[in-house]
Amino acid sequence: MPKLPPPPIPPALKPPPKRPEEGNGKLTPLDTAAEAGTSVVNWVDERTSLSGAVRWMMFRKVPKGTNWFYTLGSATMFAFLSQAITGVFLAMYYRPDVSGGAYESIRYVTNDVFLGSFVRGMHKWGASVMVVLVFLHMGRTFFFGAYKYPRELNWVIGVVLLILTMTMSFTGYLLPFDERAYWATIVGVNINGTGPLIGPYLSDFLRAGPEFGATTLSRFYAIHMMLVPGLIAALIGAHLYLVAKLGTTAPPWLKAKQDPELKKTEA
Amino acid sequence: MNQRQKEEYLREYGILKSEGKPFFPYAVAKDSLMACIVMLVIILASLTLGVELGAKANPATTSYEPRPEWYFFFLFELLRVIKPPSVVPLATIGIPTLCMILLFLLPFYDRGPERRPERRPIATLTGIFVIGAMFYLTWSGAHAGSPYALEWKTPNAVIKAGPAAVAKFEAGRKAIASTGCEACHKIGENGNPGPGPPLTEIGARIPAEGIARTLVNPTAPMPSFKGLPAKKFEDIVFFLSHLK
Numbered sequence: 001m002p003k004l005p006p007p008p009i010p011p012a013l014k015p016p017p018k019r020p021e022e023g024n025g026k027l028t029p030l031d032t033a034a035e036a037g038t039s040v041v042n043w044v045d046e047r048t049s050l051s052g053a054v055r056w057m058m059f060r061k062v063p064k065g066t067n068w069f070y071t072l073g074s075a076t077m078f079a080f081l082s083q084a085i086t087g088v089f090l091a092m093y094y095r096p097d098v099s100g101g102a103y104e105s106i107r108y109v110t111n112d113v114f115l116g117s118f119v120r121g122m123h124k125w126g127a128s129v130m131v132v133l134v135f136l137h138m139g140r141t142f143f144f145g146a147y148k149y150p151r152e153l154n155w156v157i158g159v160v161l162l163i164l165t166m167t168m169s170f171t172g173y174l175l176p177f178d179e180r181a182y183w184a185t186i187v188g189v190n191i192n193g194t195g196p197l198i199g200p201y202l203s204d205f206l207r208a209g210p211e212f213g214a215t216t217l218s219r220f221y222a223i224h225m226m227l228v229p230g231l232i233a234a235l236i237g238a239h240l241y242l243v244a245k246l247g248t249t250a251p252p253w254l255k256a257k258q259d260p261e262l263k264k265t266e267a
Numbered sequence: 268m269n270q271r272q273k274e275e276y277l278r279e280y281g282i283l284k285s286e287g288k289p290f291f292p293y294a295v296a297k298d299s300l301m302a303c304i305v306m307l308v309i310i311l312a313s314l315t316l317g318v319e320l321g322a323k324a325n326p327a328t329t330s331y332e333p334r335p336e337w338y339f340f341f342l343f344e345l346l347r348v349i350k351p352p353s354v355v356p357l358a359t360i361g362i363p364t365l366c367m368i369l370l371f372l373l374p375f376y377d378r379g380p381e382r383r384p385e386r387r388p389i390a391t392l393t394g395i396f397v398i399g400a401m402f403y404l405t406w407s408g409a410h411a412g413s414p415y416a417l418e419w420k421t422p423n424a425v426i427k428a429g430p431a432a433v434a435k436f437e438a439g440r441k442a443i444a445s446t447g448c449e450a451c452h453k454i455g456e457n458g459n460p461g462p463g464p465p466l467t468e469i470g471a472r473i474p475a476e477g478i479a480r481t482l483v484n485p486t487a488p489m490p491s492f493k494g495l496p497a498k499k500f501e502d503i504v505f506f507l508s509h510l511k
């Protein structure tokens with residue numbers, strides 16, 4: 001690209017190029033401040049060597065033809081982050097107590113806490129958005145044949161993420177402990193119980209015993225707040241590692257321009 | 268894919284990738300815009316649709332029709348539409364389990380090198396069919412009652428006895444639907460045919476006290492229901508004693 005000529009500034013007004021060695025060779029506090037960002041990054045990098053990883057993640061190439069369908073995965077991740085953040089705020093008020101505490105704490109959040117019903121609404125509808133996005137993302141990878149060699153493992157991790165996402169919404173549904181939550185969960189757990197082999201054990205595990213009781217709620221609470229989100233976060237990490245390692249697919253209908261050199265050797 | 272096809276794919280992919288753009292800032296810009304849209308949708312949904320908190324959960328109520336979150340409708344609906352009782356356990360867990368296994372193993376049985384959707388007709392059509400089925404089941408699930416809904420016409424004898432009796436009968440109907448009797452008993456068209464005997468005409472066979480005694484002190488494998496709240500227990504007995 002041709003360079004534009006410098007703007008016509010009178011020479012007297014031109015700022016002299018600054019160098020730290022100028023003057024008595026010491027950095028003025030201003031110089032130090034101007035360099036602060038770089039120094040911090042250098043300081044951290046000298047101790048962690050993370051810059052390589054960041055460069056590897058951020059400056060990898062995405063193939064030609066990458067389109068909007070490829071944003072669905074990161075959109076899902078973003079929805080998960082939103083769930084995590086709004087969830088933390090809800091957890092500041094929530095009490096897993098069947099004898100009324102759970103219901104009261106949610107009622108308190110909904111009616112009395114500043115922006116409480118807004119945050120609760122974001123968490124509730126964010127769950128729907130995340131489920132929709134997971135399915136759309138799965139559809140994209142399915143129809144693009146992105147699960148084929150060499151990305152089989154990433155598909156398998158994805159299916160686990162899908163199950164975990166559904167588990168989140170199933171366990172979260174009970175927590176407000178209103179009528180709807182209670183009865184829908186009882187039916188859900190009973191359906192689990194009719195399953196083959198592990199069915200009865202699974203529903204016993206969820207109920208924390210043969211009866212639906214006080215421990216059931218704390219169990220759902222622990223699963224919803226610690227176990228599954230931790231697993232999801234870890235698996236998203238593995239999923240993204242593989243995405244960066246293998247690269248995202250090109251759209252299936254794209255053909256590479258044949259390298260003329262290669263063609264010669266092939267013929 | 269055999270070794271040659273794998274190498275061919277990797278080479279082709281290598282060229283396409285080298286012709287592409289760096290992830291930062293091109294893909295990141297798209298992803299960020301998408302993230303903003305997602306955020307906006309969530310915020311708008313929260314503002315316009317809001318949240319609700321129903322009545323406090325009460326194990327003694329009998330008037331509640333359980334309903335899951337909408338994205339589980341298709342599972343509930345599967346449970347409802349598949350009525351032939353011998354396949355009900357199959358429908359509830361069997362079909363979803365099978366689908367999960369098929370989904371998990373997809374990359375291991377669909378190993379062909381072709382990736383274009385229009386040249387993989389079986390995969391593409393199956394995918395479209397599954398999506399269509401899920402849409403259909405979700406839609407019909409949204410318009411239907413709960414899976415263990417118990418459809419039963421209120422008998423004339425009860426209607427004659429007055430509104431209190433009708434309400435009690437109705438409460439009993441819902442109590443049975445939410446207590447899981449239908450897992451083992453057939454009541455009219457509803458429920459499984461075994462292991463318990465059908466209760467369709469139980470009122471003609473056993474008097475109310477007999478039914479109550481059975482519920483408190485049943486023969487295995489039927490569990491005892493003496494732990495139920497008294498009102499719910501009475502409603503169930505009332506309902507059953509009017510099935511004639």
Ligand code: HEM
Binds near residue numbers: 074076138240247
């Ligand atoms: C919490 C849920 C998930 C998150 C956060 C997530 C995130 C991502 C991201 C950011 C990518 C990069 C490319 C793109 O965005 O399309 C990706 C790729 C991929 N994902 Fe997911 N994903 C999730 C669930 C799933 C599910 C349910 C499946 C399928 C069963 C799946 C299968 C794949 C595959 C095969 C790729 C590679 C696609 C390619 O290389 O073109 N993921 N995922």
